[in-house]
Amino acid sequence: MKLSEKALTTLFERYSILPKEKVYHGKWSYDIGVVLRGVELAYYQTGDQSYFDYIKETMDFYIQDDGSIKGYNMNAMNIDYINNGKLLFLLYKETGEAKYKVAMDTLFEQLQKMPRTSDGGFWHKNIYPHQMWLDGLYMGSPFLAQYLVTFKEGKGLADVIKQFTLCYEHTLDEKTGLLFHAWDEKKQQFWANPETGHSPNFWGRAMGWYMMALVDTMEIISGKEEVDELKVIFEKCLESLAQVRDKEKHVWYQVLDQGDRHGNYLEASASSMIVYAAAKAVKRGFIADSWQSFVDESYQGLKEEFVFFTDEGWVNLTRNCQVAGLGGEDRRDGSFVYYISEPIITNDFKGFGAFLQASLILEPLKDS
Numbered sequence: 001m002k003l004s005e006k007a008l009t010t011l012f013e014r015y016s017i018l019p020k021e022k023v024y025h026g027k028w029s030y031d032i033g034v035v036l037r038g039v040e041l042a043y044y045q046t047g048d049q050s051y052f053d054y055i056k057e058t059m060d061f062y063i064q065d066d067g068s069i070k071g072y073n074m075n076a077m078n079i080d081y082i083n084n085g086k087l088l089f090l091l092y093k094e095t096g097e098a099k100y101k102v103a104m105d106t107l108f109e110q111l112q113k114m115p116r117t118s119d120g121g122f123w124h125k126n127i128y129p130h131q132m133w134l135d136g137l138y139m140g141s142p143f144l145a146q147y148l149v150t151f152k153e154g155k156g157l158a159d160v161i162k163q164f165t166l167c168y169e170h171t172l173d174e175k176t177g178l179l180f181h182a183w184d185e186k187k188q189q190f191w192a193n194p195e196t197g198h199s200p201n202f203w204g205r206a207m208g209w210y211m212m213a214l215v216d217t218m219e220i221i222s223g224k225e226e227v228d229e230l231k232v233i234f235e236k237c238l239e240s241l242a243q244v245r246d247k248e249k250h251v252w253y254q255v256l257d258q259g260d261r262h263g264n265y266l267e268a269s270a271s272s273m274i275v276y277a278a279a280k281a282v283k284r285g286f287i288a289d290s291w292q293s294f295v296d297e298s299y300q301g302l303k304e305e306f307v308f309f310t311d312e313g314w315v316n317l318t319r320n321c322q323v324a325g326l327g328g329e330d331r332r333d334g335s336f337v338y339y340i341s342e343p344i345i346t347n348d349f350k351g352f353g354a355f356l357q358a359s360l361i362l363e364p365l366k367d368s
Contacts, residue, residue, distance in 0.1 A: 004359035010314040028071035033084035034353030067102025121166040134206040138213040177240030199334040202256040208273025250301030268306040269351030276358035320351035
């Protein structure tokens with residue numbers, strides 16, 4: 001049995017329906033969407049109705065008959081809230097049920113109302129004013145691109161490209177080519193560099209989010225001229241990530257450029273995201289085939305470093321950073337010590353979902 005199939009079997013046997021798991025208590029939580037994107041990919045590869053049904057049952061927990069979303073609050077202007085909406089395109093296409101379109105319209109409306117930096121970048125949340133985080137590009141931009149392509153004939157895609165280019169420009173470290181976790185336009189946050197507004201470090205999963213966002217968006221707008229600018233950014237980022245990949249294990253660290261520093265560790269979610277993004281970029285022709293050996297090495301590293309099997313034969317993905325952010329009540333300062341001090345857990349949905357997607361790209365259930 002392929003590892004991708006084992007990962008899917010593990011998911012279904014562990015979690016009959018994701019939002020009812022104790023960790024979520026029914027929250028409209030973005031990491032559920034990361035896992036379901038893997039199930040969606042399995043459905044596209046096979047047409048197996050059980051995969052579609054799993055997505056529908058999970059999303060129907062949230063999407064009410066009138067199209068309202070359980071646990072959603074537009075006033076929070078939280079870009080994380082957009083991510084689960086990516087699954088609604090499939091549900092609407094396959095069922096034609098109006099409630100899914102209503103919910104998508106609501107999320108699109110949020111993006112139209114999102115507060116922005118002075119040059120047009122989406123804030124991460126109302127409670128994080130004037131800030132762009134790499135995480136936010138994954139949460140919002142692919143949804144916006146797909147909505148515009150599906151319902152607006154592609155009009156407005158320049159705004160999608162702008163989000164990527166602004167975030168890249170504002171978080172880029174010219175020396176390494178890596179991207180800082182976040183940027184504060186006002187340069188007033190306690191974690192922000194007073195001259196540049198950058199947060200202090202290169203967090204692995206933040207760049208993972210950004211890479212996944214790029215490749216997913218490139219797929220959505222493939223064939224349109226707007227994709228070319230994203231291809232350039234993607235390859236520059238991948239080249240920089242290749243320089244900080246562990247030379248022996250072929251995966252990535254929690255703090256990307258400080259692998260030799262005491263306390264740093266090889267981290268599963270970031271590594272899974274980068275492998276997924278690179279593998280998909282090669283498969284879709286966004287980068288040269290010469291990257292394939294890099295992808296294969298990195299996937300092998302993922303399997304050897306992080307994947308373990310339980311007595312039941314279930315997949316365990318170890319060493320996932322549970323969560324990391326900046327500011328807030330916990331005064332998260334973005335320091336090296338902060339990033340290595342957050343809890344490390346097994347089978348975090350952000351990591352498992354990214355790993356599931358990577359495995360399905362590299363070990364498809366059925367070649368398309």
